[in-house]
Amino acid sequence: xxxxxxxxxVLLLPxxxxxxxxxxxxTKALPGDPVYSMVGERTNPEIIAKIRKEIGAxxxxxxxxxxxxxxxxxxxxxxxxxxxxKVLDDIMIKFPNTLKLALGAMLIAVPFGILLGFLSALxxxxxxxxxxxxxxxxxxxxxxxxxxxxxxFFLSLKARLLPPSGTGGLRYLILPSVxxxxxxxxTLVRVTRVxxxxxxxxxxxxxxxAKGIRxxxxxxxxxxxxxxxxxxxxxxxxxxxxxxxxxLTETIFGWDGIGRxxxxxxxxxxxxxxxxxxxxxxxxxxxxNLLVDIIYHFIDPRVRIHGTAR
Amino acid sequence: MLIxxxxxxxxxxxVVVVTALSLSVALSFHACSTGARRNGYVYYRLTANPTTLDxxxxxxxxxxxxxxxxxxxxxxxxxxxxxxxxxxxxxDISEAGTMYTFRLRKHVYFSNNREVTSHDFKYSxxxxxxxxxxxxxxxxxxxxxxxxxxxAGKTKDxxxxxxxDRYTLKIRLEKPFSPFLNLLTMTAAYVVPEEEVxxxxxxxxxxxxxxxxxxxxxxxxxxxxxxxRNDNYYNGEPRTKGxxxxxxxxxxxxxxxxxxxxxxxxTIPAYEYSRxxxxxxxxxxxxxxxxxxxxxxxxNCSRPPFNDINFRKAVSYAxxxxxxxxxxxxxxxxxxxxxxxxMLRKWPPPSxxxxxxxxxxxxxxxxxxxxxxxxxxxxxxxxxxxxxxIIQSYLKKAGLQVRIKQLEWSGYKSAINxxxxxxxxxxxxxxxxxxxxxxxxxxxxxxxxxxGNRSRYTNKIVDGLIEAGQTAVDPSARDSYYMAGERIxxxxxxxxxxxxxxxxxxxxxxxxxxxxxxxxxxxxxxxVSF
Numbered sequence: 001x002x003x004x005x006x007x008x009x010v011l012l013l014p015x016x017x018x019x020x021x022x023x024x025x026x027t028k029a030l031p032g033d034p035v036y037s038m039v040g041e042r043t044n045p046e047i048i049a050k051i052r053k054e055i056g057a058x059x060x061x062x063x064x065x066x067x068x069x070x071x072x073x074x075x076x077x078x079x080x081x082x083x084x085x086k087v088l089d090d091i092m093i094k095f096p097n098t099l100k101l102a103l104g105a106m107l108i109a110v111p112f113g114i115l116l117g118f119l120s121a122l123x124x125x126x127x128x129x130x131x132x133x134x135x136x137x138x139x140x141x142x143x144x145x146x147x148x149x150x151x152x153f154f155l156s157l158k159a160r161l162l163p164p165s166g167t168g169g170l171r172y173l174i175l176p177s178v179x180x181x182x183x184x185x186x187t188l189v190r191v192t193r194v195x196x197x198x199x200x201x202x203x204x205x206x207x208x209x210a211k212g213i214r215x216x217x218x219x220x221x222x223x224x225x226x227x228x229x230x231x232x233x234x235x236x237x238x239x240x241x242x243x244x245x246x247x248l249t250e251t252i253f254g255w256d257g258i259g260r261x262x263x264x265x266x267x268x269x270x271x272x273x274x275x276x277x278x279x280x281x282x283x284x285x286x287x288x289n290l291l292v293d294i295i296y297h298f299i300d301p302r303v304r305i306h307g308t309a310r
Numbered sequence: 311m312l313i314x315x316x317x318x319x320x321x322x323x324x325v326v327v328v329t330a331l332s333l334s335v336a337l338s339f340h341a342c343s344t345g346a347r348r349n350g351y352v353y354y355r356l357t358a359n360p361t362t363l364d365x366x367x368x369x370x371x372x373x374x375x376x377x378x379x380x381x382x383x384x385x386x387x388x389x390x391x392x393x394x395x396x397x398x399x400x401x402d403i404s405e406a407g408t409m410y411t412f413r414l415r416k417h418v419y420f421s422n423n424r425e426v427t428s429h430d431f432k433y434s435x436x437x438x439x440x441x442x443x444x445x446x447x448x449x450x451x452x453x454x455x456x457x458x459x460x461x462a463g464k465t466k467d468x469x470x471x472x473x474x475d476r477y478t479l480k481i482r483l484e485k486p487f488s489p490f491l492n493l494l495t496m497t498a499a500y501v502v503p504e505e506e507v508x509x510x511x512x513x514x515x516x517x518x519x520x521x522x523x524x525x526x527x528x529x530x531x532x533x534x535x536x537x538x539r540n541d542n543y544y545n546g547e548p549r550t551k552g553x554x555x556x557x558x559x560x561x562x563x564x565x566x567x568x569x570x571x572x573x574x575x576x577t578i579p580a581y582e583y584s585r586x587x588x589x590x591x592x593x594x595x596x597x598x599x600x601x602x603x604x605x606x607x608x609x610n611c612s613r614p615p616f617n618d619i620n621f622r623k624a625v626s627y628a629x630x631x632x633x634x635x636x637x638x639x640x641x642x643x644x645x646x647x648x649x650x651x652x653m654l655r656k657w658p659p660p661s662x663x664x665x666x667x668x669x670x671x672x673x674x675x676x677x678x679x680x681x682x683x684x685x686x687x688x689x690x691x692x693x694x695x696x697x698x699x700i701i702q703s704y705l706k707k708a709g710l711q712v713r714i715k716q717l718e719w720s721g722y723k724s725a726i727n728x729x730x731x732x733x734x735x736x737x738x739x740x741x742x743x744x745x746x747x748x749x750x751x752x753x754x755x756x757x758x759x760x761x762g763n764r765s766r767y768t769n770k771i772v773d774g775l776i777e778a779g780q781t782a783v784d785p786s787a788r789d790s791y792y793m794a795g796e797r798i799x800x801x802x803x804x805x806x807x808x809x810x811x812x813x814x815x816x817x818x819x820x821x822x823x824x825x826x827x828x829x830x831x832x833x834x835x836x837x838v839s840f
Contacts, residue, residue, distance in 0.1 A: 032720035039446035040369025
């Protein structure tokens with residue numbers, strides 16, 4: 001296990017290097033010049049040239065990239081072109097907010113998703129199954145900007161239960177978390193249903209029943225545990241992507257997270273912000289996957305985390 | 311049994327865990343909270359986080375709007391758009407129009423309790439012009455004698471600024487420049503304390519210290535900016551305890567916040583205008599402001615097909631601006647008759663650009679321009695895209711093929727600055743209320759591209775008239791130069807002049823003495839009360 005984790009972490013380095021290279025090249029290939037956004041109107045061409053020089057935009061792309069990587073090697077991510085604030089400091093402020101939102105969404109999506117999906121599978125082809133399946137399709141199909149605004153309309157404007165926007169404690173967290181949770185919940189329902197149906201008729205279930213094990217235990221321990229692998233994968237992927245920021249949800253609810261920060265950076269061509277956010281997101285995503293790999297091992301001993309399956 | 315008991319138990323366990331985790335998360339992040347409403351504070355909305363609050367670096371309206379409450383300059387704009395005393399209680403201008411002598415008020419203090427002197431203004435102005443400050447606003451002060459040499463690092467002292475005593479500041483210009491006092495109302499001319507700038511360095515942008523009626527209490531980036539009343543303000547006391555600017559990017563969210571009473575004033579989003587205007591609850595709480603701006607359809611005059619005046623005129627004849635203004639735009643503006651806003655024009659307007667589709671067709675056909683393809687660049691803002699499609703349909707009727715190219719703001723700005731577009735839609739908002747601000751940057755041939763003349767319009771006579779207006783000391787002579795310049799410009803149709811937009815705000819019934827100003831720097835936040 002230790003070797004596996006160390007190997008994964010070591011593999012992170014070339015991955016991050018590749019990510020910085022691709023992101024750097026792509027951002028530079030985008031149309032638009034950050035200097036024009038930085039200076040506003042009426043600025044002298046000399047000042048524009050001066051600023052371009054100061055941010056290193058007058059150098060060749062290779063030299064710019066080497067400069068950025070050496071900055072990273074010193075544990076720095078540079079300063080935003082616009083606010084002059086350190087990108088890493090801003091990420092440290094915004095990441096906990098994103099973590100809070102992702103956690104909130106998953107805490108809603110995971111139990112309800114698994115419970116409903118399991119129920120749907122157990123009651124296959126019943127009215128309950130049809131109801132849950134069709135609702136989950138609706139949940140998957142509704143875009144968050146719509147569900148978010150509808151939730152805001154009813155729960156904030158009409159019922160006056162929750163604040164419509166802002167970053168803060170539990171009251172501020174509920175609406176964006178529920179909004180973000182809906183598609184994840186729907187996905188989990190569907191994945192759980194299919195996974196449970198996949199294992200429900202396998203011989204080991206029949207064996208368990210033949211051994212006289214109580215039906216409840218068969219369903220929860222034998223079936224559920226064996227159906228967990230794809231479910232954990234989906235949870236890991238969703239959680240990882242939410243930790244990279246949920247741009248629409250964060251924008252609608254004025255939530256100060258990584259997603260909004262990244263988006264603003266992209267729109268303004270604030271390269272240090274774009275790079276910083278993408279590196280952190282990649283890191284988080286990879287670590288999430290590592291965590292999922294470790295969880296696999298505990299769920300299913302057949303999955304040998306040092307590579308080979310038994 | 312519908313749900314196995316063990317599942318129910320597991321679920322209940324999960325609920326307990328969720329609640330405990332949520333509570334701990336909520337408590338642990340309390341410091342980041344938007345928080346409960348502060349009593350006695352007035353709540354406004356910002357659509358974006360201000361990029362900086364350092365006057366040397368501010369280029370966005372958001373930053374300018376807030377800094378007007380934190381800082382002061384020598385002079386300010388009064389409600390009639392005239393230059394009025396601020397920290398300078400009076401001033402003299404030499405007959406030649408090159409020497410300005412300002413007499414400063416005594417007992418004006420920075421919020422760190424140090425008195426403002428003439429040396430602070432000299433420092434602040436020199437700071438703008440030094441390379442280290444990276445200020446994009448050097449153009450505001452570059453008319454000062456010796457500014458260019460100072461900027462180039464050839465002198466250590468800005469020769470055109472002299473402090474004869476603690477309260478007297480003399481500014482000498484290279485040559486007369488009639489809008490100079492107007493320029494001094496801008497953010498770049500605000501006074502800052504050297505010791506605070508030195509102390510904070512680059513972070514002064516997040517820790518601004520000024521002399522204004524409010525001080526920055528808290529800035530949670532992308533969340534809210536809180537200003538607190540400065541009890542030592544030299545010119546009266548604000549009637550509120552402070553101002554909270556909540557940063558809410560999404561219009562619908564802001565409308566919800568306003569209707570819940572979490573915002574006190576809201577700039578009405580375009581699509582909500584009719585609803586508020588027709589609402590008996592809100593109708594009488596709407597304020598309007600005739601904006602100092604111009605919305606226009608620009609042509610790239612430097613290359614075919616728009617280098618041909620006839621083609622430009624044909625396009626302008628083909629579009630019914632009045633119809634678009636009254637229908638799509640719901641009369642949220644005044645029809646433009648030239649580039650200079652009606653509020654600043656002290657002379658008769660140029661002849662109107664008329665809608666004459668037959669004439670447009672005639673010109674296009676007689677010049678063999680039928681089916682000419684026009685690359686029309688717009689931003690991805692939905693209102694702009696809608697206007698672009700309306701224009702496209704008018705030009706299609708005239709026999710032209712318009713290809714709309716949507717870009718997000720940064721890419722769009724680069725494209726039109728570099729002359730990639732044949733035609734583009736954009737607006738220009740006043741930095742200061744002077745006709746020069748709508749002529750020199752937008753039509754002088756030295757300003758092609760990024761400085762403002764994106765139509766790449768070139769006319770040496772117009773250049774000469776604008777320059778003559780800039781240096782004219784006599785106001786009536788200046789107006790006559792500007793009038794002549796504007797007439798030539800209008801007759802050559804480098805743009806289709808659309809409208810001067812009017813902004814509307816709606817306020818809560820308990821908000822008193824609320825005013826809406828045509829320029830951000832005029833709103834110091836002193837008057838508004840509950």
